[in-house]
Amino acid sequence: MTRRAAIVGLAEWPTQRKWDEPMFMLEAYSRLTHEALEDAGMELSEVDGILSSAIPESRMFGPSAVAEYLGIPVNFAEVVDLGGATGVGQVWRAVAAIEAGVCDTCVCMLATVPAPRDPAATWDPSRAYIGADAWGAPHGQFDIPYGLVNPNAHFAMVAQRYMYEYDVAPETLAKIAVQQRYNAAANPKAVFRNQPITIDDVINSPMIVDPIHMLEIVMPCQGGAAIVITTEERAKQLPHRPVHLTGFGERVTHKSITYAPSLTQIPIKEAADRAFAMAGAERSAMDVFSFYDCYTITVLLTIEDSGYCAKGQGGAFIDAHDLRFNGDYPLNTHGGQLGAGQAGMAGGMSHITEGILQVQGRAEARQVPNCNTAYITGTGGFMSEQAAMILEGA
């Protein structure tokens, strides 16, 4: 028997720079799950698969903590650890689990929200090392002592090398941030919905890590999102247009950028090739594009290595196309993270929720007409872990 999964609903909290209501991760996951099920028109008792990210309240045995907190027995429980690619990684794992017959209905959940203040907590400057300074960690020994710590420095090295090998005008990279801000203006959940910017604004914003300007970097924000996936049969009884995942791929190559096989050909290439081959879809058949955008350079390289232009022609492609939701290459129609704010771990979910809303015809003022397909990517770590997927409406 061939089973087919379908995405049927979602929840997404408006991205915020300062979160008003502190809550623990388990609380966030619980609320998001219930909101997403309500959107899907399903009951909690139908859920038998849960996929989350790390849970501070349960550093080990996280999935069981989520099942217990939700109060449901499940047949599939997983913590996915792919940074900004976690959302895409969760969705394809959920679909694969449902189609393999392991479970029937999964909720994928991601959030970054502040927990209530721990009175015993002290400020620990080594938190900036994101655990990479652990005893025995190669990164702690060979990279961190030289300042190669945060994503800014890693992605700046990618941009610098790209400019050396292929050249791209700063104005071209700036156009990505500018047009995504235009899209954000049509997304009521975007942080920068009322703050359009110009190419000059980007070029004249402070240099943070050469050659990356401030307005080419995501604003760290907070938020949460969840996606409900069930069987095709069940999906037919539910209110929204079912959305199928027809192709996906994942590629993980390195942790620190120093040891990347290439700085200018990113792992999305293999992930995209696999996704398009699996779907049997042409690249030109995609109606909307949601590319993980921690920095403008990530978008340019994703366009190139997803096969939308030849290597080194990303700049010319961006110059030649209109990336706005009403343009000829609608990209990050929700504003992306550059326009909507990076909702922490949920930032990488925003590209997926936008693809789903577009295919379901629920994207309101920014709706791309006759949208049936979406090509979506996730990028985690330091251009180190990437995933690609193709959505098609039923």
Added chain:
Amino acid sequence: MPDRPTIPLPLPKPTPLTQPFWDAAKQRKLLLPRDSAGRYFFYPRPIAPGSMDDQLDWGEVDPSGTIYSFTIDRRGTAPAFVGQVPYVIAIVELDAGPHLTTNIIGCEVDDVRVGMRVEAVFEDVSDEITLIKFTPTRS
């Protein structure tokens, strides 16, 4: 908010496997692990990356190379580095092959370029640790 204490720069903590590398750095030598075909790799591991080759030894290499990529940290990539800015973080491609993370010192940060020839500068930062930084080669 009370003044935060000065945050020490993070230093490497050598492990039994990597101790020879750090011992050599203290002696102003760049020692790299080498596989059974004589290929160098970085950083040290018990088995050469991407292979099943565990017949490894160490070899001293010419501590010079080319800047593969770099950035200028102008804000501090972590709290400990805020007091260091601006400084150059770089990937150097050693003439021996491997890439390593380092800093480019001894020149203006705005003069650094991809493709620039560089040579090692051994910087003692504690009794135990000598960091390997690079500076433009004097021609």
